[in-house]
Amino acid sequence: MRRLSLIVVVLLLLVPAYALITAPATLLWQTYTAVGMVIAANVLRRLRDYRWALAMMGLSVIASTRYLYWRLTETLPLGPEFNLWDQFLAAGLIGAELYAYVILILGFIQTIWPLHRKPVPLPPDPSQWPTVDVFIPTYNEPLKVVRPTVLAALALDWPRDKLNIYVLDDGRRDEFRQFCETVGVTHLIRGDNKHAKAGNINAALKKTRGEFVAIFDCDHIPVRSFLQMTMGTMIVDPKVSLVQTPHHFFSPDPFEKNLSTFRKVPNEGELFYGLIQDGDDFWDASFFCGSCAVLRRTALEEIGGIATETVTEDAHTSLRMHSRGWRSAYINIPQAAGLATESLSAHVGQRIRWARGMAQIMRVDNPFLMKGLKFGQRICYMNAMLHFFYGLPRLIFLTSPLAYLLLGADIIKAQGWMVLAYAAPHVILATITNSRLQGPFRHSFWAELYETVLATFIIVPTALAVVNPKLGKFNVTAKGGIVDRDYFDKDIAKPYYLLFSLNLVGMAVGFTRLLLNDPHPDTVALNIGWTLYNLMITGGALAVASEKRQVREAVRVRTKLEAAIRLSPDDGAWLTNTLDVSYNGVALTLPDGVAPQVGQRMQVLLTPSRSDTWIDIDVKRVGRGIVAGRIAEMTIAQESALVQALFGRADAWMQWRERQDLDRPLHALLAVARHGLRGSRNFFQWLGSSLLARARRPAGTNAA
Amino acid sequence: MPALKNLLPLLIGVAVASGHAAAQAAPAATPPAGTDMAFLQSSRSLTLKDLGQIYPLKLRTVFGQASIPLNLRADQVVTGASLELRYAHSPSLRFDLSHLSVYLNDQLLRTLPLTAESASGASVRIAIDPRLLLPHNQIRFELVAHYAKPNECEDPAHSTLWADIDNGSRIDLTMSPLPPPPDLANLPAPLFDAGDERRLRLPFAFAGTANPGTLKAAAIVAAWFGTQADYRGADFPVSFNALPPGEGVVLVSGAAALPGFERFAGRQTPGVAVIDNPNAPGSQLLVLSAPDSAGLVQAAQALALGKLTLQGPSAEVSTLELPPPREAWSSSRWVRADRPFMLADGAVAPLSVTGLVPGPIGFEFSLPPDLFPLSKESVRAHLKYRAAPVSAFNSSLNALLNGQFVGGVALDHSSAGKRKVEDSSTLDLVLPVDALRAHNRLDAQYHFRRDTNLPCQDFDSTSLQGSIEPASTLEIRRYAHFAVMPALQKFADGAYPFSRYGDLADTAIVLPQAPTETDVSAALIAAGHIGRWTRDAATRIEVTTTDALDAVADRELLLVGRLDMLGLPDEWTQRMPLRLSGERVELAPLGLFTELSDRWLQDRDVSAAREHASRVIVDAAQGFAAIEGFESPLKSGRSVVLLTAGRNGDVRSAALALTDPGDVQFVRGGLTLVQGSKVSGYDLGSDYEVGHLPWWFAIQRWLALHPYLIWPIALLLVIIVGILVQTLLRRRAKLRLEHKI
Known part of the structure; x- marks a missing residue:
């Protein structure tokens, strides 16, 4: 009975939703609608109760579906005036848009209510454990x-x-x-x-x-x-x-390292573990x-x-x-x-493995067809798998404006302003709704960057896996930074050099067309804007890719731990706290009255309330109220004590997330743009140097 | 069906006409006593334009041909005829080898040499032997033109090979009446003759003043004649107590009778008769007589249904069983939307054409005026065609809907393997819904090219042939019966909303309490207009007066009468776009919201239309006639069409605007003003809707008409959804955390 009434209510709500999605509008009124929706979403965003976030999701779904409905019914270049090539490109773009739409909807369902499960206390009697x-x-x-x-x-x-x-x-x-x-x-x-x-x-x-x-x-x-x-x-x-x-x-991934965003901007994993798994x-x-x-x-x-x-x-x-x-x-x-993972190549390798694996599961045990799963489980698994197919769509988005600007292909049969009036609420609402939902776990536009870097590399593995799950090499493991193929980061950057150049040319051509009084200035302007965005993202990807390999060092954990020091086992101990601890060394606040000498051996007791194992250190630096030393050869017990103090504390990682900023989409856009700019600078340096090298080479060959 | 019914009298006419033509030279054999046929002689002048030739005839190539039909009335005999031919031709011809020939029914009338003088335009009068003229004739023009010497190389399709025949060229006819003996079998002739391309003019005469019952009978007869007259239009002047001067219809009910018709008065059974007009020799009258008006209606119904015994001068109608009520849009006039329409059923020309510049293959079809396509691709045509494989590159088949290009296909036989045509190809067309009207014409036009690379090669233009298969169809999908009213254009073109049921079961004509001859005439003209569109017997029409409206509350109302004579309650006046306020004629005021919404949402400038209409009204000084459309105050969803006039105006001119092909296109919107020869229609807002849309389309349309509500409704909806979903999700989350699911 309750199920029945639920169905009735859903149907009743679907009727106006249908009208909202399909009602045609002129440019004037669609613009008005777009502005109204964006304002409404911005107001909802400021309201704290979660029901408003749910309302935002609804509004975003309506805006996106309305866009897509319009796109599919009004803008497809069907008809004799469009050639096959146009239609092929158009099919690619519409496919990419459909993919993005499906991912958006699945994502909303997946994270509609993060469960925030609390640990359940154990029975009081350990013998029953x-x-x-x-x-x-x-x-x-x-x-x-x-x-x-x-x-x-x-x-x-x-x-x-x-x-x-x-x-x-x-x-x-x-x-x-x-x-x-x-x-x-x-x-x-x-x-x-x-x-x-x-x-x-x-x-x-x-x-x-x-x-x-x-x-x-x-x-x-x-x-x-x-x-x-x-x-x-x-x-x-x-x-x-x-x-x-x-x-x-506790160490930065290559993105965080190369963009210096460690512990400032949430990384890819934090969205997954902070929100998606909780939503799942x-x-x-x-x-x-x-x-x-x-x-x-x-x-x-x-x-x-x-x-x-x-x-x-x-x-x-x-x-x-x-x-x-x-x-x-x-x-x-x-x-x-x-x-x-320490290097970008290792990171890419790991993601390729995930992508291929998910594609394989889709073939072996497709969650949409598999028996015994519940609706929500199908949605969540499907999204987890479909997510890894972003390679091709991302590439299409990065090149679509070029089809119009460079090849003159009419892939959207609509007026430029009209496209903007429909697409803007679709994109903006999706962005701010996701920002509202994922605020602490992901910042807007960063996913674009993460995905873009990986896009070109996961297309083939996922496609192969879909064709036949057994195709493709079977990486043994991605642990320890070893993959079966070692990607040089220069290789990783290659596709983005190309994409960046293409978009740059596209933009130049676009501006030229504007200057030459193109008959469709709005469409050209729209595509220029698009290439600009693409330049920003590919520029960011270049910034990520331009890294120097780093040798893994022992990780330093900047934590303030309680500690005690003594100069020798016979001495009395002073209570103090650490400034910095790693597997190799430790820096402490120097308590008054202690004066260790550089080179001297000293003993440290980390977290004295829980441990009584002293660790030997050789003092390397003293001064300004700080003493720092290198940890000497440890016994198993000492090492265990260090591990427990460093990594084993129950609250070791609890505070970690609180340091990050909440997402503000425009700020995030600016941040990404800054990295894009940095990447562009790298690009032009590369361009300059390679042109120079090319200019020199013929001279060299002649001499030989 | 009407075509078949007409066939018989026409055949009779042919025999009679040819028989008399021979005897024409001698004095009339048996003239009626005391009359001289000579004074009955009439003359007619027809231009080619009157004969349906809208554009000059274009003769092209070395051997260009064109022909036009000439139909003549069966009850008249032609005593003299001539053709005044106006033509022009290319000045670059070899005049010794070029000439223009005129044929009548394949008999050569004259061959005109083409000279340098005639190139820029010439006029010549060609006498026609009247004996050559038949009821149905064909005049053919043939151009033989050359620009090269006989043994020289010549491009038979060279652009210099041309001659044009002005469509102002005239045929002058002198005719004498040749009335057949009065016989019902001839009906509708001689009152209406299909050979006459002019507007039908058929006076109605009533004994005494007409009561609603008698008027109902008259309306049924008028509608029937309207059906017969079809595109020609029909005018029905009315006189009370006076015989028509020529042909006409006389209604005799009960004891009241016109002078000379006493023998029809007091009849016990309804009857129909054709008699000679005592006042006008050579003319015949159709007389409907009955003891009461109900009987008169019965006689009219029998006439309209074709259930009379078609022999002799008179027939009695004892009992008449009406056919069951018609379904909506079931008349043969309309294309049935529920199945494909075979275009061949509407073919107006042969389905196969020959020659380098062939004429179009035309199809006509009528769509219910309230056919509302739910998508832009609702109406499709599938033209199956075959074209001879000799045509060269760039030959094409184009399709035109009401003269507007809608699609085409290149007939490219140049590529290898396409030198054979064994089966038909299909040209699928999406007909633009905005270009569709009630009556439509779809033309398939072949454009052949010959290979210009081989100018001297033997070329036979008759091998260029193309055809449209009878299996070509018109298909209507995803539609509703729905209309936004008032839409007088739908009344002008399609007689909507009255034409919905062929028997006019939901139509009522409403006249003032004391209708004048003018009012009745206007009403009958309108009934004829409706009959033209329904092509059905108007057996269930009602006629009433403004003091008995309740009986016809659930009908579409055709209201006829001068503004100051209508005597309608205030609630009616309130709804009229143009109304009488005291002594003044005024336009209904416009609400602010309506004005804003019209301007911003429907993009129509009502103020400008109102301004223009006001100026016309002021200028006319009550000397105008008008057609108004508005929603019936008696029942929502029902419409009123009002034929009216100012105090100095003539209601008949409003009705006659409907029968004039030039004027009728300006009848539109909610108000159409007729002043002199000027007809102007206005959209004045305050819309209402008629019919049903599928719910899903209706809500979508509603929102499209109120686009400013899209985002507020979206917001409201998602807030409800947000609150609802939150409760549901919270419940599930609780179960989940309690380890129950």
Whole structure:
């Protein structure tokens, strides 16, 4: 009955919506409508209650659908006066627009109500707590990377007899075996490396028997409260197969590094873990991300272990569990942290793997057709997969104005102002609505930049995977900055040099046409504006790509921790706090009355309230109330204490997000434009130098 | 059907006419006593334009031909005829080899040598032997023109090979009446003769003043004659108590009778008769007589339905069963929208043409005036055509709708493999809905080219042929029956809204309480106009007076009468676009909102139209006639068309504007003023709507008419949705957090 009345209400609302979408309007009245809608959205944006955000979504959907309806019914270049070439280009653009529209709508549904799930307290009696196996799969990463993870896992707050830690070493390295024996965890190996990480975990599943499995990538260091935060949900709801937590990175990704936006502008991952996974959770569709998660063994075994058919085994595994009626949960509190991919090539490689994997899942187990899924789950999975097809549409948007400006192709059969009057509310409302929804997790226009950089590289892998999921090379793993092909960043920049040049030429041609009194100045102006935007985005992409490779150093964490220092084990200790800690060294406020000498060995006790293991440091610098030193050779216990202080604190990453600014679309646009400008400068330097080189070369050959 | 019905009398006419033509030279054999046929001789002058030739005839190529039809009345015999031919031709011809020939019914009348003097224009009178003239004739012109010597190379399609025949060229005819004996079988002849291209003029005579019943009978008869007259138009002058001077219709009801018609008075059964007009020898009268007006209506219905015994001078109508009420737009006049229309059914010319410059292949079709296309592509034509594969590059087939180009296809047979035509090709056309009217003409025009690279090659232009297949169709999809009113253009062109039902079951003519001869005449002209469009018997029409409106409240009203004689209640006056206020004629005032919305939303400048109309009214000093359209005060969705005039005006001129092809195109909007020869129509706002649109289209249209509400409604809608969705989502989130789903 309630369902019926709901259907009736929906139908009643659809009637006016239909009229709003299809009602034709003259340029005057469409402009008026556009202005009205944008003003309305801007007013709604200022209202705090979430219902207004929902209203904004509705308004944005109406504006976009109205645009698209008009676009499809009025502007398609059909008819004898348009040639096949025009129509081919037009089909490309309309396809890209349809894609963007679908993604917009799916995105709205996906993030319509972020669930903000709270951790469930554990039963008071620890003897009722279940047994947990912690898996740390590794393949070729150096021990240096894996050590902190293992040490942090050992420090997890869980009864020691119910916690088993396994290092799943596909590299089968002695060094690892010795380390495991030393610290008292199990070193698991298998005979082959079949199915990479998925196969590695599946092999381990056969050899272990804990009720739950927590999985950490070898460079994701868990905080001590990880199991406390996640296991409560598992215990209270026996249908839950997965509790996922965010992947947190304490180092800048290549974008952040090259654009200097670390901890100022949210990165790609923050949208996903801050909002999308939380939104997915509402629809019972948050999925496994390969690490920082707990899985229920019975659920895993029901689907035959981790899925091995695709290169994104994590999402695929989740999809299968969901289709069997298992639930999932997402707890949006960072409970582990790791290093971000350090180079752009590695970053691109990783995204190519994700894109290909998602495309593979779409072919193997299409969430729209698969049995057993609920509506919301289909939407969320579909969006997660379709998202990775942005390559071609993005490229089309970056080149479409050129079709008109350079090739003279009429790909939109409409007056320029009319296009603007319809498209402007579509674009503006989508932007400010997303800004309202994603404010803390993503800034407007930055996604354009992120996607643009990757666009040219994911087209082929996704297309191949759709044609046949087995096509394409199977990257073993993207961890540790190693991909099967090493992209030089110059290679990465190449397509953007080309796109930038083309848009530049397009703009020049456009201005020339304006000066020569083109019969359609509005259409030319519109396309010039478009190329300008494209120049900004490709310029930004160039700015991202222009990086120098950096050797990974130990990460410094700028945190203020309580600490104590003493000059020798026999001395008294002074309480102070840290300014800066890393795996290699530490800087502290120098308390009055202590006078360490440079070169002297000193001892530091980090977080004295929780630890009693002193760490030796060699003082390197003293002065201005600061003492800094290099950490000397550590024992396992000392290293463990350092890891716990640095990475293992329950609140280690809690405050991280609060430092960022809320999104203001115009500011974001300006910021992106600034990077675009910087990229353009790089472009012209490159152009100048390569022209110079070309000018010199013939002279050289002649001489030879 | 009317075409078939007409066939019989025409055939009779042919026989009679030719028989008498031979005897014409001798004095009339049996003249009626005391009359001399000579004074009945009449003469007529017809230009080629009168015969339907709107443009000069263009003769092209070495052998150019053109022909025009000439139809003559069957009840007259031609005693003298001549053709005054005006022509001009190319001055660059070889005059010893070029000439122009005129044929009548394939008999050569004259061959005119072309000379340097005649090139810039010449006029010549050609005598026509009257014996050559038949009821249906064809005049043909043939141009033989050359610019080269016989053995020289010549391009037969050279642009210098031309001659034009002025459509002002005139045919003068002298005629004597040749009345057949009175016989119902001849109807509608001799009162109407299809051979006469002029407007039908048929006086009606009533005994005493006409009461509504008698008028109903008259209206049915008028509509019937309107159907017969078709595009010619029909004028029905009316006299009370006086016989028409020539042919006419006389209605006799009960005891009251015109002098000389006493034998029809007091009849017990309704009857129809054709008699010689006692006042006008050679003319015949159609007499409808009955004991009461109901019987008169019955006689008229029988006449209109063709249910009379078609023999002898008179017939009685004892019982008459009316056919069941008509469905809307079921008349053969209208294209049925629910199935494809075979264009061949509306063909006005042969479907196959020959020659380098062939005439168009024309199709006529009428669409219900309230046909409302729901999309721009609602009306499509599928022309299946075949063209001879000898035509050269750039030959084409073009389609024109009401003279406006709507599409075409290149007949490119130049490419290899296209030298054969074995099957028809199809030209699919989307007819622009804005160019569609009630009556439409679709022309398929072949334009052939010959290969100019081979100027001296033997060329036979008759091998250039093209045809349109009878299977070509017109298709109407996605439409509604809907109209924004007032729209007098739909009344002028399509007789909307009265033409909806062929039997006029929802039409009523309303006259003043004491209608004058002028009022009745105007009403009958309007009935004839409606009959022209319905092509059906107006059996269920009602006629009433302004004091008995309630009986016809649920009908479309055709109101006829001078403004100061109407005597209508105030609520009627309020609705009239043009009305009498005291002694003054004034335009209905316009609300501010209407004016704003007309200007900004519908982009129409009502103020300027009002200003112009006011000036015409003032200038006319009550000497104008007018047609007004407005919504019926008796029932919403019903319309009133008012034929009216100022105190010094003539209501008949408003009605006659409908029958004049020149004037009728200016009848439009909610008010049309007729002053002298000037007809001007005005859109004056205050719209109402008639018919139904599908709901989805209606709301979309409503919003399109109120575009300023798009965003406010959108905002309202999303606020409701926001609040609603929030509750739903919150409920689900709660369940989710409680681990229930």
